[in-house]
Amino acid sequence: MLIVHVDVLVKAEYADRFEAASLENARNSIQEPGIIRFDVIRHQDEPAHFMLIEIYRDENAPAKHKETAHYQKWRDTVADMMARPRSSVKFAPCFPEAAQWEYPGA
Secondary structure, three states: EEEEEEEEEOOHHHHHHHHHHHHHHHHOOOOOOOEEEEEEEEEEOOEEEEEEEEEEEOOOOHHHHHHHHHHHHHHHHHHEEEOOEEEEEEEEOOOHHHHHHHOOOO
16 A cells, blocks of 8 residues: 655645645546545645645555546646645555555456
């Protein structure tokens, strides 16, 4: 299991468009067999600041995700919206243990 937090700051004038594109990507992403969760959250005080929380079944799933048409569409759509390059941090679950996570559709 792999948990990735992607920190995204977009140009303020693109915040709503970024959210819409990201929600479309998330809705498609959770249909992938390698993805457990795909959350899009928006900072309450800085509406152009987003976090994508991606939870994968294994370490190979992110690469497979990046091969999908919906990810590539999202990537190309939002590329010029960025105020700075997005960054990510990888995590492993501590609690609940990986075996206790609910797997939608499993």
